[in-house]
Amino acid sequence: MQINKTPLVLSLAGLMLAGQVQAQDNKLYLFNWTEYMDPAIIEAFEEQHDVDVVESYFNSNPEMFAKLQAGGTSQYDIIVPSNYYIPRLIETGLVQELDKSKLDNLDNVMEQFVDPSYDPGSRYSAPYQWGVTGVIYNTETFPDAPKSWSLLFDSETNSEYPFGLIGDGQVTVGSACAYLGHGYDCASTDAWREAAQLLLDTKGRETFSGFTNGTPALQQLARGVTHASMSYNGDFLFYKEENPETFSEMAFMIPDEGAEMWIDAMMIPRDAPNPEMAHKFIDFILDAEVGAQLSNYNYYASPNKAARPHLDEVLAKPPVLPSEADLERLQFTPTLKGEQLQVFQQLWSEVKSR
Amino acid sequence: MNKRLWRRGLSAFWWLTLFFLYLPLAVVVLFSFNSANSSASLAGFSLRWYQRLLGNEQILSAFANSMVLAVVSSLVALGIGCLIGYGMYRHRHRKLGWLIVLIYLPIVLPDIVFGISEMAFFVQIHEATGWLRPGLGTMIIAHVTFQIPFVALIVYSRFVGLDPTLFEAAKDLYATPFKRVQHFMLPTIKPALISAFFLSFTLSIDDFVISFFTAGPESATLPIYIWGAIKKGVSPEINAIASLMIGAVALAALLSLIFNRRRPA
């Protein structure tokens, strides 16, 4: 009984707070990944609701989480974290429960995202986009690249060309785990240890360029700073569209050992200044046509089943929609907490600082 | 013979160092006019990145934030620092060691420690009371804090350089302290005030780390914007913004040169 009451009290408090602040200004603060929103959607929303949308950006989940911890809960109305950060946000009380009575378009969400493991019953989150973190490499440099993480982790497969890894520790360690045969979603200390050792060895290689976040990694590939790196399928297509010449010799690959599938979802921070408008925004994104427009712009798969008829052709095939065989090899990044999280963070900081 | 060779060597070293100092800036400016979307090869002359800048609201608002932050914080620091400088001078015969330590503190504290402690502190205060919400306000507070010592030291050294009998004369000349300030103090320390303002302004514009940690979502300054842009992947637009800033600095340098020329040292 106790547990059931808390969210109610919380949302009541949120509503009261909302009433207080809402009158003051008509703005919506959106805290999103970079290059992840069609400006036309923002314009349409601004027009429809006579509101000013203020966008700020983050490059990684840890960065977003740190901003929220550092007082950001009262500064943003919408955040777009990835699946494995959602439980962390809920547990630390940094987000508020969604008021589903205000989300008419919630029925548009695909069945597999209605009751996800990271947020049972979707009480706090509504899906935004989903995608894959794989390897992007230069096909001129690696004409017969194996469909494997060895392109990054094996010094014999790639002995000469600079490569990068992703800056988010859990994703990089997971990928190292996959290469070692422990599966991408490894969560045992022993597997992590082995992966950390592999990462330390990898870091020691002359051709290791550094840890970069997913989107900048693509820029590095384009400029030749790296020849193989980890990044996201949709961002890759987005850049390829924008700059076809440079990216024509690049390919996206899902290693056979397994890789990350992620879902980014919309959430409302605990003390959001304008939760009323935030709900309207979430509902707006969940609209069939807007959802399709978003995916068409972003080149990411849509979790919106009603959007399907409006989607571009490219979104129905790899790399946006991986093949059946590849889909089976994709896994979510495990959610960590408590001592497990601390152990992980210690290992990761060891990898970074040595 | 040997001496001349030695001088030639020194002169060559000087020009080499200048080259080293200006090369990175020159490259930024050069590539800002590059028509290709690349920072590795030059294709041709174009102003497209500058045109893009004008349409970018975020950059314009970041620029406005930088300016507001620099001007407001410099003015506040000027007021407070000026008072300290004068107080230090008037009471220089007292034992004010603690004051000196306090004033040097913002100068010697590594800026990352400075920025982070401000951030952590502001966050806690905001959680507890709702005040000090991260934004331009907190940034101004932080900037004033590191500007005060520089203003105080400049004003203090100006007073020290004055003939002490001047103060006596001013006391006889003007009846009220207010008039004394208006007709004697302010005019005499005007050069110090001007240079203190410019130094504060430059310090504020130059700062990144402290701004970065005390900023809110809407108060990104130009350097913070550029930082974000670099982090998300380099776009040639950054060259254009950076070039504008370099241009502004070059202008300031030219002005200060002219200003110094006119006024005999």
Next chain:
Amino acid sequence: MPRISQHVMRRRAVVAETRHLLFSVGPGVIWIILFLVLPSAYLMGVAFMTNGPYGLPQMPLTLEAFERLAGFGFLGWSPGNIYTLLRSLWQTLLSTTLVVMVAYPIAYYITTCRERWRPIMLLAVVVPSWTNQVIRTFGWMNLLAPGTPLSELAEGLGLIAPNMGLYPSNFAVTLGLVYNFLPFMVLPLYAAFEKLDHAQVEAAQDLYASPLGAFRHAVFPQTLPGLLAGIVLVAIPAFGMYVIPELLGGGKGMMLGNLVATQFSGGSNWPLGAAGAILMLIATFFGLFAMRRIGKRLGGGEEVVI
């Protein structure tokens, strides 16, 4: 009566003076205490708190953060943080030395030029540092990336592995530090050179045959105060540097400043970050103290400002 009134007057004068002191110095002192001393004290406090499940500080008080900083954790002892500390020290030492080696001849050369040129030359050295350090560092990113002439040259000379750029690397970090801090060394050294007693130098030149001897015995001691001031101005910010390793180091050249910053943004362990900040402060104040001592011992005396 007159004695009493004199006494009262003196007391009044003292009260007035004290009030004057309070009103002039007071606002600034309050400001610095409120917005610098208190926040720093709070940060010190955080270092002694427990790391919460998601990185925020919690009660009870503990020394855990310091143990973690020294490398003790769930997995036994590991040297990662020690490496970071050593790397910071090494980068600081290396870049400060390089800065001194470049700044000495430059500062000297400026003083040997005609007087009317000197302010312009000084300005020329200082102007690049007026642009923001993010922009300066960005300039180097452009210059050192793979495929750029400098990188090709280094590759041709066999200094770096093929296809790699000069950035990201530890070398790029050192270069960035030297570039960033050169003006801070030139200015105080120039001030010292300008005051140089040339008669003494000439006497030394007669006494010691080699120019090196003359330098060591006549020039060096006289420029020492400037040198020490410059070292303080360069080494302290270099030791706590955040921007340059972050942009030019590519995650390989992490320094103490980055270690501290990550704990507050992403690494999420505030107490550990605060403990790192304390370590940085101790190192800084120790450095300052040592510089003062050296300055005094070598006769720099009062002129060592900081």
